[in-house]
Amino acid sequence: MTRRRPAGIKTPSTILLLDQIEEGISRRQVEVDIAELDLGEGDFRLVGPLQVGYRFNRSAQTFQVLGQLRGRLTGECCRCLEPVEQELEASLQLLLQRQQFSGEEREAVTADEDVELLDPGAKQVDLKERLREAVLLELPVRVYCREDCKGLCPQCGHNLNSGPCACAADQADSRWAALRDLKLS
Ligand SMILES: [Zn+2]
Ligand SMILES: [Zn+2]
Known part of the structure; x- marks a missing residue:
């Protein structure tokens, strides 16, 4: 009251x-x-x-x-x-x-x-x-x-609690690219 x-x-x-x-x-x-x-x-x-x-x-x-x-x-x-x-x-x-x-x-x-x-x-x-x-x-x-x-992405500042950001995808992409390069050679 x-x-x-x-x-x-x-x-x-x-x-x-x-x-x-x-x-x-x-x-x-x-x-x-x-x-x-x-x-x-x-x-x-x-x-x-x-x-x-x-x-x-x-x-x-x-x-x-x-x-x-x-x-x-x-x-x-x-x-x-x-x-x-x-x-x-x-x-x-x-x-x-x-x-x-x-x-x-x-x-x-x-x-x-x-x-x-x-x-x-x-x-x-x-x-x-x-x-x-x-x-x-x-x-x-x-x-x-x-x-x-999970905090913020140190690169882009994205709140990682709401899912991964493009930085994580970029890193994955570069790994795939490296793999592709391996296969091609
Ligand atoms: Zn928090
Ligand atoms: Zn990021």
Whole structure:
């Protein structure tokens, strides 16, 4: 179900409103606008929104956050350069802590990069950077349109997945010609 947000003021979809998270375990499905993630230009682009399924476990001012991210990628097959669409899956995990710490406790906990300390009065957290990192981590180096992609003919650039090109026929012809020459001599 997609709901249109009113134009003008809108809360970025990467923001988590802490007081809306119930005590105990709860789940939420969010559509993240990929434009909000500033992924930059790479060999692969995400198309459509990123679907994020959150699982929260709240205990007073401590929020355990697990996120499953799903999106669609487009890019070019590294052999034949045809467009390819692929599923992207990623995940994130962190602990949000909204309370005062003693100096010692604070030190212990900030050593863990999956823990984020929040001011006691914090109402929201922007997960943009975390989502962005999670996606970048899963972006493939290269994709293939299919496992046995035959690629392009190095001579004429013809896509060999759609059959042989004239170059292959020329080579065969020259072999026949050589045979003919042999017989004639
Ligand atoms: Zn290919
Ligand atoms: Zn060719």
